[in-house]
Amino acid sequence: MGKPVRALAVVAVAALGLAACGGGSDDDSSGSGGGKTLVIASELPLQGSSADASTDTNNMIKVYLDSIGNKAGDYTIQLKEYDNSTATAGQWDAATCTANAQKHVQAADEVAVMGAYNSGCSKLLAPVLNQDPKGPMLQVSHASTNTGLTKAADPGEPELYAPSGKKSFARVTTTDDVQGTAAADFASETLKVKKCYILNDNQTYGQGIAKAFEDRAKEVGIEVVANEPYDEKATNYTAMFEKIKATNPDCLYVGGIYDVNGGQLLKDKVSVLGDNETVKMMAPDGWTGYPELDKQKESEGLYATFTGLATAQLEEQGGAAAELLKAYEEEYGSAPRTNYALYGAAAVQVIVEAIEKSDGTKKGVRDAVFEGEGITVPAEESATGKEIVIDPATGDTTAKDVSVLIGKDGAQTFVQAQAVE
Amino acid sequence: MSTTTPTAPVVRPPAPKTSFLARFGWPLGFFAAGVLVFVFNQWILPETSTEFQNGFGSWLPMTAVNEALIWAIFALGLNIVVGYSGLLDLGYVAFWGIGGYVAGWLMAPFANQVHPSWANLSFSVWGNPLPGQERGIHINFWLVLIIAALVCAVAGVIIGAPTLRLKSDYLALVTLGFGEILPEVFRNGERVGPNGEWNITNGTKGIIGMDQIPTGPFQYIPGVPETIGTFDLNLKFIVFGLMLALAMFVSLRIREGRLGRAWLAIREDELAASMMGVPLMRIKLSAYAVGAAFGGIGGVLYATHIGGVLADRFNFSVSIILLAMVVLGGMGNVWGVTVGALLLAWINSTGLGQLGNVWNDVTGAEVNFASHNFLVFGAILVLFMLFRREGLIPEARTRQVLQEPERGEIESLGADMEGTAEDTAAEGGKK
Numbered sequence: 001m002g003k004p005v006r007a008l009a010v011v012a013v014a015a016l017g018l019a020a021c022g023g024g025s026d027d028d029s030s031g032s033g034g035g036k037t038l039v040i041a042s043e044l045p046l047q048g049s050s051a052d053a054s055t056d057t058n059n060m061i062k063v064y065l066d067s068i069g070n071k072a073g074d075y076t077i078q079l080k081e082y083d084n085s086t087a088t089a090g091q092w093d094a095a096t097c098t099a100n101a102q103k104h105v106q107a108a109d110e111v112a113v114m115g116a117y118n119s120g121c122s123k124l125l126a127p128v129l130n131q132d133p134k135g136p137m138l139q140v141s142h143a144s145t146n147t148g149l150t151k152a153a154d155p156g157e158p159e160l161y162a163p164s165g166k167k168s169f170a171r172v173t174t175t176d177d178v179q180g181t182a183a184a185d186f187a188s189e190t191l192k193v194k195k196c197y198i199l200n201d202n203q204t205y206g207q208g209i210a211k212a213f214e215d216r217a218k219e220v221g222i223e224v225v226a227n228e229p230y231d232e233k234a235t236n237y238t239a240m241f242e243k244i245k246a247t248n249p250d251c252l253y254v255g256g257i258y259d260v261n262g263g264q265l266l267k268d269k270v271s272v273l274g275d276n277e278t279v280k281m282m283a284p285d286g287w288t289g290y291p292e293l294d295k296q297k298e299s300e301g302l303y304a305t306f307t308g309l310a311t312a313q314l315e316e317q318g319g320a321a322a323e324l325l326k327a328y329e330e331e332y333g334s335a336p337r338t339n340y341a342l343y344g345a346a347a348v349q350v351i352v353e354a355i356e357k358s359d360g361t362k363k364g365v366r367d368a369v370f371e372g373e374g375i376t377v378p379a380e381e382s383a384t385g386k387e388i389v390i391d392p393a394t395g396d397t398t399a400k401d402v403s404v405l406i407g408k409d410g411a412q413t414f415v416q417a418q419a420v421e
Numbered sequence: 422m423s424t425t426t427p428t429a430p431v432v433r434p435p436a437p438k439t440s441f442l443a444r445f446g447w448p449l450g451f452f453a454a455g456v457l458v459f460v461f462n463q464w465i466l467p468e469t470s471t472e473f474q475n476g477f478g479s480w481l482p483m484t485a486v487n488e489a490l491i492w493a494i495f496a497l498g499l500n501i502v503v504g505y506s507g508l509l510d511l512g513y514v515a516f517w518g519i520g521g522y523v524a525g526w527l528m529a530p531f532a533n534q535v536h537p538s539w540a541n542l543s544f545s546v547w548g549n550p551l552p553g554q555e556r557g558i559h560i561n562f563w564l565v566l567i568i569a570a571l572v573c574a575v576a577g578v579i580i581g582a583p584t585l586r587l588k589s590d591y592l593a594l595v596t597l598g599f600g601e602i603l604p605e606v607f608r609n610g611e612r613v614g615p616n617g618e619w620n621i622t623n624g625t626k627g628i629i630g631m632d633q634i635p636t637g638p639f640q641y642i643p644g645v646p647e648t649i650g651t652f653d654l655n656l657k658f659i660v661f662g663l664m665l666a667l668a669m670f671v672s673l674r675i676r677e678g679r680l681g682r683a684w685l686a687i688r689e690d691e692l693a694a695s696m697m698g699v700p701l702m703r704i705k706l707s708a709y710a711v712g713a714a715f716g717g718i719g720g721v722l723y724a725t726h727i728g729g730v731l732a733d734r735f736n737f738s739v740s741i742i743l744l745a746m747v748v749l750g751g752m753g754n755v756w757g758v759t760v761g762a763l764l765l766a767w768i769n770s771t772g773l774g775q776l777g778n779v780w781n782d783v784t785g786a787e788v789n790f791a792s793h794n795f796l797v798f799g800a801i802l803v804l805f806m807l808f809r810r811e812g813l814i815p816e817a818r819t820r821q822v823l824q825e826p827e828r829g830e831i832e833s834l835g836a837d838m839e840g841t842a843e844d845t846a847a848e849g850g851k852k
Contacts, residue, residue: 086769086794094627094734098727099484099770105652106478108471123629124729127551131651146626154623155533155540156554160630163551202608204626229609 035074036360040351041104042344043115043125045085045092049259050117053338057142060341061114061348063328064383073356079348080110084121097121101128104137111358111365112138112351114344119146119204126161126169136168138366140350140390142343145307146204147175147212150396158394168366170395172346172388174307174402174420176205179284180212182402182418183253183305188220190404190416191280191303193251195223197244199265201256202229209284210255217253225249232260241272252279257286258293266298276301276407288405288412289339299407305418306339306403308384313403313414314342321385345383350375350390370395447756451669455662458486463655480775481767483654484726489766490661491722496746496762497668497755498715503744504753504816505681506708507688508584509593512600513743515580516573516713518607518735520720523569525628525730530557534620549633549648562634562725566664569717577713581706588691597737604735627731631724634660651728661722665759668715672755675711684708685753685818742769745798749805751812753819761813765798773797 042061044054058081070077082100086093097116104113105128113129116122122144129137141149148157149169161169187193196217200210207229214227225247230240244252252269256262266281273279275298282303293299314321321342329335336342351365353375358364369375374392382388389398400420405412462483466474495517502510525531528548533540533556548559560568584595611624622628633648634657640647649656675681683704686694695701724730742765750761777790790797805812811820 083774091733094727094729094731095484095488095723096770099482099488102484102652102654103478103482107475120625120627120731120733123627124727124731127629127728128651133652148626154626156530156556156630159553160530163553165553202625204624207611207624207626 035076037076037078037109038072038355038360039078039080039107039110040348041080041082041107041110041113041115043082043084043097043100043104043113043121044117045121046081046083047085048090048092050085050091053340054117056332056336056338057117057341057344059332060324060328060336060345063331064324064345064348067324067327068352072352075355075360077352077355080107082115084116084118092116092118092121094120094124097124098128101125104129105132105135110137111355111360111362112140114140114142114347114351115144116141117143117340119144119149122146122149122169123161127163130162130164130166130168132362135362136162136164136166136366137362138351138354138369139169140347140369141169141171141173142347143173143340144171145173145176145179145208147177147208149175150394151175151177153208166366167370167395170350170369170390170397172343172350172384172390172397174397174400176208176284177212178400178420179305179307179402180209180214180255181216182420183282183284183404184213184216184220184222185420186303186305186404186416186418187217187251187253187280187282188222191251193222193280195225195247195249196251196253197225197247197249198227198253198255199230200227200254201232201260203256203260205286206256206260208255209286210253213253213255222251230261230265234261235264237265237268238272241268245273250279252281254281254283254287256283258283258290259286262287262290263292263296266293266296266302270298276303285339289337291337294407294410294412300409302407303415304405304407304412306405308339308343308386308399308401308403314385317385319379319385320381321383324383342383346377346388349377349381349383350388353377448669451666451756451759455658459655459658459662462658480771482771483658485767485770487654487657487661487726488723488770489763490658490665491719491726492743492746492766493665493759493762494661494668494715494719494722495743496750496758497665497672498712498719499743500712500747500753500755500758501672501675501684501715502708502712503747504758505676505684505688506705508705508708509589509596510712511593511597511737511740511744512580512603513596513712513716514735514737514739515600515603516576516716517720517723517739518603518732519573519576519713520569520717521724521730521735522607522622522628522720523572523717524565524631524721524724525622527558527560527565527568528562528632528724529559529628529630529729530554531623531628531630532557534623536619547635549635551630551633554630559632562632562721563637566718566721569721570714571717573713573717573720574710577709577711577716578706580713581709585702585705597740600737600740604732607732607735622732625732627729627733629729631728631730634725657726661726664718664722668718669755669759671711671715676755680704680707688753742798745802749801749812751815751819753816754812754814757812757814757816768797769794 042058044057046054061079065077065079084092084097084100086096104110116125122141126139129139147153149161150158198210198214200206210227214224217224230237269281280303285306287293287304288306315325324345325335354365354368357368369390370392375390377388379387386399386401391398402418402420404415404418406415466477499510499513502508532542543556545559546564547561550559580599584592587595607622608625610622611620613619613621633650635648636645639645646653683699686699687701687704691701746762746765747758749765751757773790773794777788781787
């Protein structure tokens with residue numbers, strides 16, 4: 001019994017040894033001609049439930065970088081993909097986020113980080129990148145919409161994410177509070193509902209957006225029956241909706257993402273409360289861009305808000321976004337599976353713009369965004385079809401348009417833009 | 422104990438092997454490895470080329486080393502419950518969480534948010550808050566370690582108490598239950614109490630802004646800063662390493678003492694142990710308490726390692742990986758468990774992905790190895806169960822027990838009692 005094990009061990013050790021010698025050169029610097037090569041890191045969960053969305057986002061960024069010839073001013077740009085998930089967790093992992101943050105700081109040629117996808121991960125990354133001795137190091141997120149990252153929300157925010165006293169976190173999406181507010185405005189002005197029931201998925205994003213909807217709804221005179229979390233592990237929600245039915249609301253708002261058992265929730269909503277014409281149902285951008293959702297027949301008449309323009313709109317509108325989508329389809333054979341893919345490209349646009357204006361150092365790239373007049377990406381170049389202006393004081397984008405979509409014949413189609421003051 | 426003092430001279434266990442290597446080989450080996458890692462990362466690595474640094478960083482970054490040390494502390498804690506006392510615990514992650522939240526409450530600005538009336542609370546006991554984060558409670562890191570260990574010990578007793586009447590599978594199920602309940606409490610602890618006024622965990626948003634580790638008198642050594650900041654990974658390595666050494670030392674010393682021998686007795690035969698006068702209740706509870714205390718220390722270290730406490734981290738798979746570390750390393754053997762934990766933690770963080778890259782480079786395949794993590798773990802576990810049931814570096818005692826022919830089997834086969842274990846096993850396999 002002992003011998004085979006020993007043999008196995010020897011083989012294993014040998015394999016390890018070989019691997020250690022052979023590996024270690026996986027990031028080859030291809031910047032031979034032209035100026036210095038600078039690296040932009042993308043920080044996404046590449047395993048678990050968000051894997052597809054993350055892969056497509058990385059691909060879209062590559063398509064964009066190809067379209068500009070991998071150049072920003074004199075510098076050659078390279079994308080380095082970081083994975084902040086573990087298979088064990090099946091989603092982003094706090095320890096991996098922190099470990100990656102350390103790697104970004106240590107990597108001499110990395111000048112900025114694109115990401116993270118999850119607000120929770122951004123909250124861990126931002127303070128570390130901010131304390132970079134050669135920085136602060138710029139971080140531009142395409143999807144971390146949590147309000148506190150840039151604005152006062154919980155006590156101590158947003159200063160908590162900038163311990164050096166200088167900001168370094170920017171983003172190209174609007175925040176949860178803007179979207180929730182817009183949704184409440186739409187509910188009151190257009191749908192003219194009077195009594196809403198709010199459910200949330202009990203996650204950072206879902207709670208934040210549900211709270212924003214609740215606050216605004218009360219201001220504009222909608223009665224809010226309750227704002228409570230639903231159990232993501234429940235096998236059905238019939239009992240919950242029976243209870244909700246007894247309170248007789250004419251609208252249901254769900255703050256959360258479709259991944260969190262949204263299919264079942266929607267099915268049971270329609271079977272108990274009636275179709276989406278009888279009792280209006282609304283959801284945020286966490287319920288957009290899911291082929292399964294569009295296929296579900298209960299999604300007929302479901303209103304969803306989205307920060308910016310939906311992919312179909314961008315294609316019709318033409319311009320940079322449409323070209324990117326076209327190039328993407330040529331390269332990968334299908335449209336990206338997430339609306340955030342274009343936002344990833346938009347975040348990289350901001351970084352590229354900053355690199356052009358900078359001296360190629362971490363500090364220079366950060367200063368290009370947060371000192372002086374900040375970064376502007378004009379509408380005709382922007383991957384989101386709208387002008388992107390990063391406010392140097394906060395790091396937020398000034399574009400606050402929210403579009404409202406409705407589920408119709410197996411697709412989410414554009415209804416109207418909801419302006420936010 | 423209420424038993425009368427025996428008049429006969431105390432029977433001591435046979436004196437341990439006295440050869441120098443047998444006694445000090447392992448501790449000196451670990452110490453040397455620690456010194457090597459520190460010296461290499463502190464002085465040699467910065468002098469090497471950028472390419473080598475990047476390559477090395479993708480194989481064995483300092484953050485992964487530090488994280489592995491913390492995993493090892495947890496594994497040693499679980500080893501006391503599972504390895505020493507034989508109480509199968511599937512909910513050990515609960516103590517990781519409790520330790521983490523103790524750190525979140527006592528060394529972060531979060532305490533301001535616990536109740537509206539605490540908004541102006543500012544309390545510090547030699548605390549080291551991050552600049553601009555002086556609100557809330559800031560207790561010195563080293564004190565928090567002690568507090569967390571005590572809190573977790575109490576929690577261990579509370580969780581352990583109702584499980585005492587249960588055995589084997591039933592015990593495992595109840596601990597599994599606790600391991601599921603506590604993370605849910607952490608996730609939902611944002612609005613509790615009357616009117617939902619109390620925010621005890623900040624829900625899924627978690628607690629961010631952990632205090633730094635003060636170096637105390639060591640700051641007078643040139644090159645050592647007053648507090649260990651975000652980027653002083655090598656100094657954190659020393660702190661975590663010291664805590665691991667402490668955990669190993671405590672594990673080893675307790676094992677030799679009365680308590681440790683009582684644990685082993687319970688593990689081997691509970692009925693016999695109680696007949697011999699081992700107070701089952703107290704001994705089992707102390708196993709839970711000591712094991713949980715390690716978890717508390719690890720939880721605080723982990724919170725400072727990642728700079729926050731996030732509820733999503735505390736899921737069931739963590740308990741399972743910890744159990745795998747203990748089993749693979751060699752249940753009951755401190756050295757084995759430590760080696761197993763360091764190894765598995767490395768595989769889980771960077772190892773598997775990197776080995777996968779090498780495999781892909783060599784064979785031209787495009788397999789995402791990291792996402793087959795559990796498949797690989799499962800395969801390793803099965804292989805170990807087939808070929809090396811006692812673990813990587815087994816405890817001498819476990820090896821004896823496992824290699825001893827099982828009596829029932831032998832009797833039913835009518836085999837020769839003198840036959841070697843392997844013969845018997847082979848015959849058992851033929852059935």
